[in-house]
């Protein structure tokens with residue numbers, strides 16, 4: 001097989017999809033509420049950017065994400081560590097933690113709306129909740145997973161506690177914790193989009209939901225693409241951060 | 252049994268400590284609800300929640316919603332998982348298909364699953380079909396990935412054996428690649444099962460016409476009926492718990508020969 | 514030393530088929546745009562029913578050679594023929610036993626062996642009989658329904674030998690078949706293989722890094738050297754089978770071969786050489 005077939009196929013297939021899409025719309029096989037052309041989507045993209053609509057929605061969404069995610073992930077980290085390091089904390093809060101973990105975060109949306117209203121607090125809380133559990137679980141599991149022998153070795157050499165933490169605990173647990181944080185970020189973005197679609201008063205989700213109600217397929221498609229690109233970019237960004245933080249591992 | 256082997260700790264009611272937070276929380280909650288005051292509108296007493304549970308059972312409302320949510324999740328799993336497995340097989344067995352399909356798969360996968368809903372809603376309305384498509388899509392992604400990875404990871408040394416005994420392409424797939432990939436395929440299906448339940452609740456919350464636990468919660472929220480919302484959360488959570496338990500058990504069972512593979 | 518054809522060795526079944534002829538085999542791998550010569554001008558004639566052992570330092574191309582004969586790799590120069598017929602691709606006439614047993618963990622021992630018969634055009638009953646006979650031949654009767662993980666390393670390797678023999682190949686290729694086993698099991702299986710070979714009479718080409726094993730089993734021992742892989746020496750072992758391990762002849766030959774193998778400076782890995790070459 002020719003080595004460049006890979007390149008041809010992996011670039012060609014998305015391209016072909018676009019061409020078929022454009023062709024289908026060019027022949028007007030479907031009304032514009034059902035299918036708009038790629039060029040119309042690009043035009044809509046230009047429209048929401050020039051009116052500043054996209055930037056406004058996006059900055060609302062991302063601010064929200066930043067607030068909710070940092071709150072949830074840091075609380076999750078602290079809670080997970082406490083759960084792993086203290087037998088008492090584990091006995092008292094472990095069962096509740098394990099039980100609440102089973103409930104999909106989305107299921108809490110109606111309750112939180114009733115208790116907190118649909119303001120910013122609700123959205124921050126629901127995102128924080130989405131971010132909390134993966135980090136807490138990763139922190140708990142990875143600290144619990146540090147082999148006893150590591151601690152034995154360090155006590156053999158009479159290492160003081162700060163050495164224990166900086167030289168053993170952190171290097172041994174950080175890769176898994178970061179993986180948990182990355183999962184948290186993806187989850188947060190998913191829940192954020194869902195919450196904005198449900199409440200629909202601001203943010204990218206609202207832009208999409210309004211587009212749907214006004215039969216503006218082009219706007220909806222812009223929303224879908226932006227949601228995907230942002231999700232991808234966040235994950236990639238974090239992946240780079242992760243690789244940077246873990247570069248000692250491969251060295 | 253001697254006294255030494257008897258583990259006294261097992262009989263100590265340490266696990267009771269785990270009940271402290273939920274019990275305290277419920278007491279506080281009930282107190283707030285009964286006391287009334289600033290939050291009286293939102294808080295409902297435990298008695299009210301219990302009553303709602305009984306009423307919803309009696310009218311058959313709960314059973315209907317629960318049944319339709321479960322049905323949606325399972326049919327989504329079946330459809331999405333089935334198509335996903337086929338696509339994963341095609342990608343795992345043929346390099347050209349892998350090259351052509353992965354960029355499309357990977358770009359579609361970036362969109363948060365519920366973000367598709369407005370688009371699917373425009374195309375197929377806000378009824379059951381749209382919901383089913385999203386739920387099936389949530390099962391599709393992990394099954395494609397794990398089927399594909401499972402087939403890719405079949406070792407060349409095992410395929411050499413197939414060549415030595417001159418097995419045909421089909422024989423090699425059916426007798427060697429498929430069983431070798433099966434643990435991974437099951438892992439994907441288990442993940443799909445968990446995802447379908449989450450996405451079922453999500454789509455029902457967003458398109459809250461029709462039956463389903465999510466729809467019921469959303470409608471109750473509009474009527475400020477926290478008692479109903481709480482009963483629904485309880486059932487969503489219990490089902491999530493049951494699914495995770497089932498997955499744990501099944502994986503131990505299904506994946507058992509993975510450890511002895513080497 | 515005069516060479517006594519193996520067919521005159523008492524106790525050996527006489528076969529007319531299974532002659533393997535290797536002529537001027539050259540094989541190279543392309544590694545990072547550089548050519549890695551693995552085999553160069555390798556020629557060897559193996560007679561029907563003969564047992565040839567090949568010893569050589571690791572990395573000298575022994576496994577590569579066997580893969581070429583098995584037909585798993587078709588990219589080489591020179592000719593490989595079985596009974597005068599050039600080999601192309603794999604064939605049920607050429608069996609192969611790997612260093613690791615490569616049984617499929619999801620199949621019973623019986624099914625693993627039957628897999629080799631998948632494309633043989635014989636009746637179901639005939640297949641079942643072949644499988645049962647070969648399980649008996651390697652002494653695994655009673656373990657038909659066992660899964661690989663329930664077998665010891667030695668038993669699994671015996672099952673692998675049964676699987677490769679069930680097609681009654683004209684030639685059986687063995688790539689360090691006992692390399693992964695403990696010393697006691699290895700000695701035991703060497704005896705078993707000798708017994709099977711005497712009973713079956715097919716040609717066998719076995720690779721090993723154990724000189725004693727090579728001499729104990731082989732009618733001929735081929736000594737290879739690396740960079741590129743080639744034959745430096747061939748030793749005829751004119752002793753009847755089954756053999757006595759304590760035979761002074763075997764010991765003398767062993768000392769000779771070991772002296773030759775250890776005299777040569779430590780063979781450097783060609784890949785390492787290549788990488789080092791890049792730095793210069």
Ligand SMILES: Nc1ncnc2c1ncn2[C@@H]1O[C@H](COP(=O)(O)OP(=O)(O)O)[C@@H](O)[C@H]1O
Nearest residue numbers: 542551570571572573574575576577578783784
């Ligand atoms: N598929 C391959 N691609 C590149 N180099 C290979 C490949 N297979 C083997 N080699 C190289 O060929 C040489 C001979 O390998 P091998 O036949 O396995 O040696 P042996 O079995 O004698 O230990 C080694 O240097 C090895 O690195």
Ligand SMILES: [Mg+2]
Nearest residue numbers: 575576577688
């Ligand atoms: Mg080898």
